[in-house]
Amino acid sequence: MKSKMKEKDKLQAQALKLADLINYQDGSVVSREIISKKTGTITLFAFDQGQGLSEHTAPFDALVYCLAGETEVTISGNPIRLREGEMVIMPAHKPHALKALQRFKMLLIMVRS
Numbered sequence: 001m002k003s004k005m006k007e008k009d010k011l012q013a014q015a016l017k018l019a020d021l022i023n024y025q026d027g028s029v030v031s032r033e034i035i036s037k038k039t040g041t042i043t044l045f046a047f048d049q050g051q052g053l054s055e056h057t058a059p060f061d062a063l064v065y066c067l068a069g070e071t072e073v074t075i076s077g078n079p080i081r082l083r084e085g086e087m088v089i090m091p092a093h094k095p096h097a098l099k100a101l102q103r104f105k106m107l108l109i110m111v112r113s
Helices: 002-009
Strands: 029-037 040-047 052-056 062-075 078-083 087-090 096-111
Touching: 040 062, 078 087
Parallel strands: none
Antiparallel strands: 029 040, 040 096, 052 096, 062 078, 062 087, 062 096
């Protein structure tokens, strides 16, 4: 636990480029939690081309911000293409999924309250 806290502490009080804080891994989805609180989380993801997250629901709203690449986010059956610099809000209790159309990095902000 101490090593995780130290790693997160290294990110504080400085300017950082989010896309540089996570790397792609061939054939995989990589995640890195930046902030975890009772009220919400902020997590970075890197998806190799063709990788994704299968359809699921969450009990709270989430914002996806595309840092690099391109993805298709499907919310309640509606496909939405996201490119670098674009975002989408995934409403609570609505089924959603993601698929990387090319290598893709995103910032996920989940708001619990």
